[in-house]
Amino acid sequence: MDARLPLTLDVITSAEAGTLPGLFLRRCERTPDGEGYRQHDAASGTWKSYRWREMSAHAARWRASLAREGLAPGERVAVLLGNSVEWVCFDQAAQSLGLVLVPLYTTDSPENIAYILGDCAARLLLVGGVGQWRVLVPLHARFPQLSRVLCLSRSANVPVTFGVEVRFTADWLLADAEPVSMRVADPHGLATIVYTSGTTGRPKGAMLSHRNILANAEAVTRIVPAYLEDVFLSFLPLSHAFERTTGYYLPIMAGSCVAYARSIQDLPEDLLAIRPTVLVSVPRIYERVHAKLQQQLADKGFPARVLFGWTEAIGWRRFEAMQGRGRKPGTGAELVWAVLRHLVADKVLSRLGGRLRLAVSGGAPLHPKISHCFLALGLPLLQGYGLTEAAPVVTGNREEDNVPESVGAPLSGVELKIGEKDELLVKGPNVMLGYWSRPEETRKAFDAQGWLHTGDQARIDDRGRVYIMGRLKEILVMSTGEKVAPNDIEMAITQDPLFDQAMVVGEGKPYIAALLVLNAAAWREVAAVFALDPDAPASLGQQRVRDRVLEKLHELLRSFPGHAQVRAVRLSLEPWTIENGLITPTMKLKRSEIELQFAAAIRDLYAGHAIPV
Amino acid sequence: MADYPYHLVQHRVLFDGTPVTIRPIHQEDSGMEQEFVRHLSPDSRYYRFMGTLLELPPGKLKYFTDIDYERHMAFVATITQEGKEIEIGVARYVAAEKSDSCEFAITVDDAWQGTGVAGLLMIALQETARQRGFRIMEGLVLATNRQMLKFARQLGFKIHHEPGEGDTVHIELQL
Numbered sequence: 001m002d003a004r005l006p007l008t009l010d011v012i013t014s015a016e017a018g019t020l021p022g023l024f025l026r027r028c029e030r031t032p033d034g035e036g037y038r039q040h041d042a043a044s045g046t047w048k049s050y051r052w053r054e055m056s057a058h059a060a061r062w063r064a065s066l067a068r069e070g071l072a073p074g075e076r077v078a079v080l081l082g083n084s085v086e087w088v089c090f091d092q093a094a095q096s097l098g099l100v101l102v103p104l105y106t107t108d109s110p111e112n113i114a115y116i117l118g119d120c121a122a123r124l125l126l127v128g129g130v131g132q133w134r135v136l137v138p139l140h141a142r143f144p145q146l147s148r149v150l151c152l153s154r155s156a157n158v159p160v161t162f163g164v165e166v167r168f169t170a171d172w173l174l175a176d177a178e179p180v181s182m183r184v185a186d187p188h189g190l191a192t193i194v195y196t197s198g199t200t201g202r203p204k205g206a207m208l209s210h211r212n213i214l215a216n217a218e219a220v221t222r223i224v225p226a227y228l229e230d231v232f233l234s235f236l237p238l239s240h241a242f243e244r245t246t247g248y249y250l251p252i253m254a255g256s257c258v259a260y261a262r263s264i265q266d267l268p269e270d271l272l273a274i275r276p277t278v279l280v281s282v283p284r285i286y287e288r289v290h291a292k293l294q295q296q297l298a299d300k301g302f303p304a305r306v307l308f309g310w311t312e313a314i315g316w317r318r319f320e321a322m323q324g325r326g327r328k329p330g331t332g333a334e335l336v337w338a339v340l341r342h343l344v345a346d347k348v349l350s351r352l353g354g355r356l357r358l359a360v361s362g363g364a365p366l367h368p369k370i371s372h373c374f375l376a377l378g379l380p381l382l383q384g385y386g387l388t389e390a391a392p393v394v395t396g397n398r399e400e401d402n403v404p405e406s407v408g409a410p411l412s413g414v415e416l417k418i419g420e421k422d423e424l425l426v427k428g429p430n431v432m433l434g435y436w437s438r439p440e441e442t443r444k445a446f447d448a449q450g451w452l453h454t455g456d457q458a459r460i461d462d463r464g465r466v467y468i469m470g471r472l473k474e475i476l477v478m479s480t481g482e483k484v485a486p487n488d489i490e491m492a493i494t495q496d497p498l499f500d501q502a503m504v505v506g507e508g509k510p511y512i513a514a515l516l517v518l519n520a521a522a523w524r525e526v527a528a529v530f531a532l533d534p535d536a537p538a539s540l541g542q543q544r545v546r547d548r549v550l551e552k553l554h555e556l557l558r559s560f561p562g563h564a565q566v567r568a569v570r571l572s573l574e575p576w577t578i579e580n581g582l583i584t585p586t587m588k589l590k591r592s593e594i595e596l597q598f599a600a601a602i603r604d605l606y607a608g609h610a611i612p613v
Numbered sequence: 614m615a616d617y618p619y620h621l622v623q624h625r626v627l628f629d630g631t632p633v634t635i636r637p638i639h640q641e642d643s644g645m646e647q648e649f650v651r652h653l654s655p656d657s658r659y660y661r662f663m664g665t666l667l668e669l670p671p672g673k674l675k676y677f678t679d680i681d682y683e684r685h686m687a688f689v690a691t692i693t694q695e696g697k698e699i700e701i702g703v704a705r706y707v708a709a710e711k712s713d714s715c716e717f718a719i720t721v722d723d724a725w726q727g728t729g730v731a732g733l734l735m736i737a738l739q740e741t742a743r744q745r746g747f748r749i750m751e752g753l754v755l756a757t758n759r760q761m762l763k764f765a766r767q768l769g770f771k772i773h774h775e776p777g778e779g780d781t782v783h784i785e786l787q788l
Contacts, residue, residue: 109780110755110780110781111755111757118667121667123670134753134781135755135780135781137753137781138718138752138753138754138755138758138781139755140718141650141653141718141720142653144650144653144667144668144669144673145667145668145669145670145673147670147672147673159716159753160707160709160716162677162705162707162718163669163673163676163677164673
C-alpha cells in the first residue's frame, strides 16, 4: 500500500459502541456512504459493493422479519452459513433483538452440529441450502427446541421436518417492514456462544458478552491500527472467534471494508481481484504461499535461488535494523535491496494482491522460517496468540516491536501470569463469562483468583513478550522421563511438501514415532525413484521407503534434541479429515481419536524394538 | 379435533417380559411427551442448573400431540412405573408432498433400546399407514447409523444412498 495515501483513523471505541449492534449502528451513522462490504455475485460474475447505509437498511429488514418469530431476548439462534453479507445481516438482526447468536462451522459433521443445536437449545437455524438441513433431519430428536429453519437458497427437496417449519428467506424477508426498534442490551450480557471444537470430548460453548468482544477489538486496534481506507479479505470462517473479532467487528470499528472471498480454493484469484490492505489468517495460508514459492525456486534453478537468498538476507537485516536489533545495511546493500525488492520481493507479494500493508497470523503457531521469509521480503507479518475463551486475542506483536519467534506482548487491559507447570493465565475485560451449561468445566477453567487457565505453557521475557512452549496436555513424557512437545515436531515435519499431515506418539515409550499422511503427488515422485507402484498398498510398507522418510525427518528435525528424533514411522495416503472425525473444523488433530483408530499400527511401531541409540 | 382411535391401542410384551402399551398419542400426553424429551438429553442435570430445560417449545409440543390420526399419526410406547405412565419411545409419520407417501421418524429412549420396542412401534405405524391408503413409507437415516439401517432392512426397507449427500441415506418401504 502506498504510504503516501491518506489513512484516516476513525475508530469507534468500545465505550461509544456499548454493544455489538450499537457498534454497527454508530458506524452506519458515521460513514453512511463508505464501502462496508464486497461480495461476489455468482449470477453476474462481478463483485458487488455494499455501503454502510445499504447494510443498515438490509439489517433492519432482517430485524423486522426476525422479530415476527416471537423469540424472547436471551434465546439462541444458530447460523450455518459461509462468510457473507447475509451472515452479517442475520447476526446484526439477532443481536439487535437481544438474541444470542450461535455460529456453526459449515464443514462440521451433522452429529456435532446436532449436538451444539441441542446443547444451546437453539430455537431457529439459518442455513445456506436445504441439503444442510436434510443431513440434520435424522438427528432432530437431539434438538427438540428448534422450531424454525430459514434457508437462503430455494430448492424443491424439502424433507418433512416433524415440527420444524422450513422457510426460504426470499419469502420470509418482509419487503416493506414496519421498522422494529432495537432492543437495548446489557453490554455485559451474553451476546454469543462460540463453541470450541474440542480436540478431546464434546465441544464447549464459550459465552462471550458484548463487552468481551468490543474490548478485545478495540485493544487490537491499538496494536494493529486499521483505517477507513483499509480493505480486509475475509476467508477464515466467521464461526471462529479470531475471524469474528478481528475480521468482522474490528473492521466495523475502524470503518474498513470487508470483502468476502469466494472460497479457500479461489483465494489466489480473489487476492488479485480484491488486493486487500490487511490480511488476517491462520499460518496454513502463509505456509502454502511459502511452499509454492520454494517449489518455484526449485524449478527455476540456481541463479533464481541465489537472487532470492540475497533478497532474504538483506531484507532480514533491514527488518532487524528497523526493530532496533543490529546495524542497518550500508548504502551499497540498500541499492541492491532497491533492485531486489523490485525483481524479487514485490513479485512474491504481488501474489497476495500487492497492496498488503499488514498481515496478521493467529490460531496456531507460525513457523519462524515462514515469518522470517515474509518479513525479509518487506511484508509486516505479525503473529499473535489467543483463545476463544478470551474473545480471543491475548497477545500480539506490533509492527514496531516484532519478534517472530514470540507471540508478542499482551494487549492493553490484558493481564498475564505464569502459573503452575508454566501455564499461561489470563485476566481481562475480554475473558469469557463461562461455558454454557457446563458449571464443572467453567470451574476448572478459572482458578479461585479468577485467572483464566489457557492450557498452554509459556514463558515471558523481560520485555513482556510471550513465548508459547506447548500445550499443557500435549506434552509427551517418554519412558525415559524426557519431555517432548509434539506440536513443534509435527510443524517441522509438515514443512516438507512430502508430508501433508503428521502426528507424533511416544507417551510412556522409549522413543518418538510418527504417523504420517503423505502428499499424493509428492509420493508418486518418491515411488518413481524407487521404481515402486505408487498405487500398490505394499509400496508404502517397503523398508527402503521408510528409511528414506526417516532420513528426511532427521534432516527436518536436525535442530531438535536427540530424544525428540523420530525412530519409526507409519505411512499412509488417507488423509485425516473433519468428516472422518480425526481433525477439528479448525484443522487441529484430534489426538485421542487418531490414537484410537490407529492403535494397532502404533503398537507395531514399538513392537520388539530395543531402545535404539 | 379428531376422534381418538381407541381401536389402535395394543398391549404387548417386550423381549424381557416387561408389559408395554403401544397406542396413538393423545392431546393430553403433553406432560408425558415433555418428560420423554427431557430424558433423552445425556446432560439433563446441567440443564436444570442453567434454568433452561431441554424441552419442546409450546408450538412444537402441540404439533406433536394434537394430531389428526390420518395425515399425521404417532404411536407412543409406554410402561408403568410406580403407578405412573412413562413414555419410552415414539414413532410417527407425516404425509409427504406426494399423496401416497409418508415420511416417518422413530425415537427410543437409550435405556430401552434393544428391548423390541422399536419393532412394535414400527409395525403399528406401518399397519396404520397401509390402512390409511399410503403406498410408501420413507425416511432419512444417518449413513453411520448402522443399527438403524440394519433394523430398517429387517423391516423390509430398501436403502438408497443419495448422490452428493454422503452423510444421509434415504430408506423406502412399499406398504
